[in-house]
Amino acid sequence: MxxxxxxxxxxxxxxxxxxxxxxxxxxxxxxxxxxxxxxxxxxxxxxxxxxxxxxxxxxxxxxxxxxxxxxxxxxxxxxxxxxxxxxxxxxxxxxxxxxxxxxxxxxxxxxxxxxxxxxxxxxxxxxxxxxxxxxxxxxxxxxxxxxxxxxxxxxxxxxxxxxxxxxxxxxxxxxxxxxxxxxxxxxxxxxxxxxxxxxxxxxxxxxxxxxxxxxxxxxxxxxxxxxxxxxxxxxxxxxxxxxxxxxxxxxxxxxxxxxxxxxxxxxxxxxxxxxxxxxxxxxxxxxxxxxxxxxxxxxxxxxxxxxxxxxxxxxxxxxxxxxESGIVWPEQIAPYRVGIINLRQGDAGCDSLCDTIYERLTNAGVEVLYDDRDERGGAKFAGMDLIGLPWQLIVGPKGVSAGTVEVKNRRTGERTDLSLEDALEKVAG
Structure with a gap:
């Protein structure tokens, strides 16, 4: 969604x-x-x-x-x-x-x-x-x-x-x-x-x-x-x-x-x-x-x-x-398993990569919430932490250039830069 x-x-x-x-x-x-x-x-x-x-x-x-x-x-x-x-x-x-x-x-x-x-x-x-x-x-x-x-x-x-x-x-x-x-x-x-x-x-x-x-x-x-x-x-x-x-x-x-x-x-x-x-x-x-x-x-x-x-x-x-940042849902009842954060809405590279991630996870049966709003990155980070989905995939211009996606585990706070394929495999469960 x-x-x-x-x-x-x-x-x-x-x-x-x-x-x-x-x-x-x-x-x-x-x-x-x-x-x-x-x-x-x-x-x-x-x-x-x-x-x-x-x-x-x-x-x-x-x-x-x-x-x-x-x-x-x-x-x-x-x-x-x-x-x-x-x-x-x-x-x-x-x-x-x-x-x-x-x-x-x-x-x-x-x-x-x-x-x-x-x-x-x-x-x-x-x-x-x-x-x-x-x-x-x-x-x-x-x-x-x-x-x-x-x-x-x-x-x-x-x-x-x-x-x-x-x-x-x-x-x-x-x-x-x-x-x-x-x-x-x-x-x-x-x-x-x-x-x-x-x-x-x-x-x-x-x-x-x-x-x-x-x-x-x-x-x-x-x-x-x-x-x-x-x-x-x-x-x-x-x-x-x-x-x-x-x-x-x-x-x-x-x-x-x-x-x-x-x-x-x-x-x-x-x-x-x-x-x-x-x-x-x-x-x-x-x-x-x-x-x-x-x-x-x-x-x-x-x-x-x-x-x-x-x-x-x-x-x-x-x-x-x-x-202190919000809800931390157990995976079995989270409204969505993965949240996608587009840090530069309207940027061709960011939009394309986010669309690809969204389509592939959705087709694989993974529940995804894609923050595609025209909002500041800080507001999107705060909102996604507040909602508390187990995983976040963060896409920005630097990552697009480097061919990586930042993966965040909401419960532990751990953040890792991974290739697209590795990122998808990690959050798909």
Whole structure:
């Protein structure tokens, strides 16, 4: 993509309303723009990153055996009255009426809807276990939306739901999702710690939050250093991990007898990006759903729900991956892999070489952003560093004369003059 063909409204200064690094950089790099309090439009670069994060989340849900579907954003209030949550959920729920005066709501989550969709057709133990997920926009009317996409009112979430016949099956499903979450964060280039957590309005006794480690994180957490050595590809190790000690600072201070030896106890800052729950028969019982068990009796299936903030993850990645010049994207979710900087737009030699590089990389399937604007070189350097693409190819008159291209690695800052062929090979991956 050429810069002159897309929309990347970069800003030189931090906007006054942005209080944390990710919000500042998302606005400055032209990834998002606020359209109302806590509601954002995703501009071309930001939308590309959002889609890549979504695809990584989707791949790990598929791998865990969950079937993807898509549920509507607007739900009937009667479903929530059936479960008892309509009045209990609180002012964060956006309530509305349709033209016929029927009570509706903009869904903050989907336990009731999927319970009704699936269990109205399930009849016996042969229909279980099942696991479903969808990736859909949610709305929660935060009293004080802040920190950009980290605490917005509208957000993209992956929510999954499991249905099992008994407690053992529910634990198996829970651990599959637990493992899928660890794999998701690893695939994003992030280190995440599972933290025991209260269930809140979702309900249930078994619950974990997942915190991405970042120096600018909102929460202080304590955890066992041994967590960092557990293989996330080993189901038995993951099952053990889901029972391992880790908690936020406020909870840690309440615990008089810490089970982790002091020499293994680590304290870091983290950003919550996911929350999973196993709540048993809370919804199937309240909504009157049963299936025939193996012994012929009617039983209420046991459920779990598993949420991860897809849009919030982008903010978390930036909090963990930035420097004084801007964002430093992990390669797997960068909006483009390579940025081309033309230092002398309008110069025949520079234009020709940049066009050649752009065409060859594009034809090779490499995602390229070509800064072909009529701007000063300094502005192009600053803008490309701010956007944070993994590689930069810098073309100027001196390099054209010498037959070289300057290659810059955004993460390390290393800059090397290479021949065209070597430069293309280096950035193509």
């Amino acid at each position: 050429r810069m002159t063909q897309t929309f990347v409204p970069v800003l030189k200064e931090n906007p006054s309303e942005a209080q944390i690094v990710s919000h500042q950089l998302m606005l400055r790099a032209g990834l998002v723009r606020q359209t109302a309090a806590g509601i954002y439009a995703w501009l071309p670069l930001g939308f590309r990153v959002l889609q890549k994060i979504e695809n990584i989340v989707r791949a790990e849900q598929d791998r865990a055996g969950a079937a993807e579907l898509l549920m509507p954003t607007v739900q009937a209030a009667d479903l929530w009255r059936k479960s008892g949550r309509y009045d209990a959920y609180g002012p964060e729920m956006l309530r509305l009426q349709d033209r016929h005066g029927r009570d509706m709501l903009y869904g903050p989550t989907n336990e009731e809807m999927l319970t009704d969709l699936f269990l109205s057709s399930a009849t016996s133990y042969r229909d279980l276990p099942k696991m479903f997920y969808h990736i859909q926009w949610k709305f929660r009317d935060e009293r004080r939306p802040r920190f950009g996409v980290m605490r917005g009112r509208e957000f993209l979430m992956k929510d999954a739901y499991s249905f099992d016949l008994d407690e053992d099956g529910m634990r198996v499903s829970y651990n599959k999702q637990f493992q899928a979450y660890l794999r998701t964060f690893a695939a994003l280039g992030l280190k995440a710690v599972p933290v025991r957590a209260p269930s809140g309005p979702i309900g249930g006794d078994l619950s974990h939050e997942f915190h991405v480690l970042a120096d600018t994180g909102e929460s202080a957490i304590f955890y066992d250093a041994a967590l960092e050595d557990i293989s996330i590809d080993d189901p038995d190790a993951v099952a053990k991990l889901s029972a391992t000690y880790a908690m936020e600072e406020e909870e840690h201070e309440k615990v008089m007898d810490c089970p982790v030896p002091q020499e293994r106890l680590l304290k870091r800052r983290g950003i919550e990006v996911g929350h999973i729950f196993a709540f048993g028969t809370k919804y199937t019982q309240s909504m009157g759903f049963t299936v025939q068990g193996r012994d012929g009796t009617q039983v209420h299936p046991l459920m779990g729900s598993y949420g991860v903030g897809v849009s919030r993850l982008m903010g978390a990645v930036i909090e963990a991956c930035h420097d």
